[in-house]
Amino acid sequence: MNSDPFIEELRALVGDHGLLLGDDMTPHLTGARYGAGRARCVIRPASIDEVREVVKLCVREGVRLVPQGANTGLVGASTPDASGGQVVLSLSRLRGHxxxxxxxxxxxxxxxxxxxxxxxxxxxxxxxxxxxxxxxxxxxxxxxxxxxxxxxxxxxxxxxxxxxxxxxxxxxxxxxxxxxxxxxxxxxxxxxxxxxxxxxxxxxxxxxxxxxxxxKPRQSATALVVPASDEAVIALLEALERDLGDFFSAFEGMSATAMRAAFEHVPSLRNPFAPEPVPDFAVLIELESSSSPQYTGLELQETLNRFLEAHFDTLVANAVIGDREELWALRHSITEGARRMGRPIAFDVSVPRSRMMDFRRAAGAMAAARFPQLVVVDFGHIADGGIHYNLIWPADAAVAYDDATVAGLRDALYAIVVEDFGGSYSAEHGVGAHNLGYYAKYTSATGKRIAGGLRAMLDPQGLCGTVDLSAGG
Structure with a gap:
């Protein structure tokens, strides 16, 4: 048994199966991309009542809690710090209802x-x-x-x-x-x-x-489309929403380096444009409908074909109407493929979608001028203005990976995103220890003041979560 009275009280609340110590904590201490620390223990309540009792005990003892779900986050928001004094509150067993x-x-x-x-x-x-x-x-x-x-x-x-x-x-x-x-x-x-x-x-x-x-959709239609130009990307998006808005569900952009990363990582994937080379940029388009063709007479694949034919040469340079699973496998294999190229420096950002292609040009020019050893691998949700802008530091680069250089890159890229394009440094992944400094820099004083008031009311000791949104620290 542990000699720590606090740990023993936790054990009494959740049982041996609900308490992890020592090496058993390891999967809960490191994030999917960033965030690695130490914890006093990992507590895994199996009911809401157990969660309530754990929270009561931690508040009474002034112990900080780090709520954690499946720990798939990418900004270090669900992992403990290096102090070893925090308790990871894993909700992984709370799934019965x-x-x-x-x-x-x-x-x-x-x-x-x-x-x-x-x-x-x-x-x-x-x-x-x-x-x-x-x-x-x-x-x-x-x-x-x-x-x-x-x-x-x-x-x-x-x-x-x-x-x-x-x-x-x-x-x-x-x-x-x-x-x-x-x-x-x-x-x-x-x-x-x-x-x-x-x-x-x-x-x-x-x-x-x-x-x-x-x-659930009853039918879908998917195509990988090469836009006629950079300017055609957003024009194509506008046309889809105008003409097929009731069915439009995805518009995922992929650069040539992103597609090549996927092909090299997954040998079973093939270049759907072969024997032509991989294009500079392509968009994965999907239509979906939950309506039954029995009543509507609508066949989405025919609908998508007609749309693409109508916009050939003006907006569409090439298109492949392919197998849905194969085309989405290309999109979903990019992240792992990028990791195989070297050490990723990942950004999850958003800009007004009308300025997406301008942002890609500006960010690419900055990277080429200041960080020529890096390879841009970008892809993402063009329809909502989001993009995963990854820069890969190749293992065989002439210059070795350097933390100070990476910090400078982050400052430079986020300045372009937020200051030049009115975008967000965190489009999807939220705020965690990894990007907290940028929250402090780019959040208004008014926003932080209101966040401080909410925290003082909800959590006056500041015990829950990994970040203080009132100060950015």
Whole structure:
């Protein structure tokens, strides 16, 4: 047994299976990309009541909590610091409740359930939660980071699909608060649940969520399209929304280096434009419909074909109407392919989509001029203004990887994003230890003052989460 009385009190609350110490904590201490620390222990409650009791104990003892879902985040928001004094509060065992209301098209689910598991439960009802990601995050983590994904242009992000939240508060310690309901229309005051969306656990522990779910598509059509020019990219997007807006669901851009990274990583993938070379830029377009062709007579593949033919030469230089799984495999293989090229320096940014191609040119020119040893591998959600702008430091580069150089690159790129293009340094992944300095730099004094007031009310000791949004530190 551990000689630490606090640890033993935690053990009494959750049992031996719910408490991890020593090497057993390892998977919970390192993030998917950034964030690695030490923890006093990892606590894994199996019920909301257990979460409440753990929070009460930690508040009483003044111990900081780091809420953690599936730990798939990319900014270090769900991992402890190096002090060894924090408790990681893992919600991975809190996944027993899943109440589906088919007629209301809603589901109430525990925070620890993963996206894949939720969609597996929804499948027999012809429903899904359509936030499409390369990872398998927990629902609580998705709320805490306001996840977007490849189909945001059609379905919105988590915030737009969130109906209600259950949150365990720090003040009063352990109080279970319920915000919202399974109603789509309720204008009775402040929408308090939104205070916990995208704030990475600041102010309370998300334990349950009610989500709007959607009919699963019955048919889809996918194409990989080479725009006629840079200017044609956004013009093509506008035409899709104008002419096929009821079916338009994805518009994913990929540079030539991004596509080559995927081809080299996954030998089974082929260049769909062969024998022509990989184009400088291509867009993965998808249409979806939940309507039955039996009643509408609509065949999406024919619809997409006609659209592309109508815009050949003006907006479209080439197009491949391919196998859906194969084309999406190309898109989803880019990240791992980029890692194989060297050491990635990853950016998840957004700009007004009307300026996306201008941003790519400006960022590429800056990188080529100041950091010529790096290779740009960029791809992302052009339709919502988001882009994963990765620069790879090749292992065989003449100049060795240098932390100070990388810090300078981050400063330079974020200055272009935020100052020159009015964009965001964190389009999807939220704020964590990794990008907290940029939060401090780019968040207004008014915003931080209001965040400080909220924190003082919800978490007066500042015990929950990894970041202080009132100060950026």
């Amino acid at each position: 899943c109440e589906i209301d088919v007629a209301n098209r809603s589901v109430t689910v525990d925070a620890g359930m993963t996206l894949w598991a939720l969609n597996e439960r929804l499948e027999p009802h012809g429903l899904w939660f359509p936030i499409d990601l390369g990872a398998d995050p927990s629902i609580g983590g998705m709320v805490a980071t306001n996840t977007g994904g490849t189909r945001l242009v059609r379905y919105g992000d988590v915030r737009h699909n969130l109906m209600a939240l259950d949150v365990v508060l720090l003040d009063p310690p352990g109080e279970l608060a319920h915000f919202g309901s399974a109603l789509r229309k309720d204008n009775t005051g402040y929408d308090f649940k939104q205070l916990f969306v995208g704030t990475a656990g600041a102010g309370g522990v998300i334990v349950r969520a009610t989500l709007e779910v959607h009919p």
